[in-house]
Amino acid sequence: MEYLQPPAGTLTTSMAALSADVEPATIRDWVRRGILTRCGGTPKRPVYRIDDVKAARTAAKPNRPGQRSVKAA
Template sequence: MIRPGYLTAHQTARVLDVQLDTVRQLVRRGQLARCGGSPRQPWYAVADVQALAARRRTLDAA
């Protein structure tokens, strides 16, 4: 069961409108941090995902 305030990798991919592999790449590049879960089922903080989504929208708009 996931705690409130966190998203699964699949939910994160949906919010960012990217593929699951892209979420893994964002973690490898240090643009997104895992905040719990397990190595196979990581969790990401909602605030971090929303901030990254906003940054990506800003870059896309520029």
């Protein structure tokens, strides 16, 4: 069951994705890559601190071997 209201100062995965203007899969990828850390919730319904989501959005993302680079236009 999704939170009706997550704990104060935190965001669910869906809310974090909306806040960072990315897909929920990107939030999960940031966690897997160590860019963002869960601060509570359950294994299936994690929550993240608002400040951590903001920091992850602007953090330098490490490249993976074989990853395509995105070039600015």
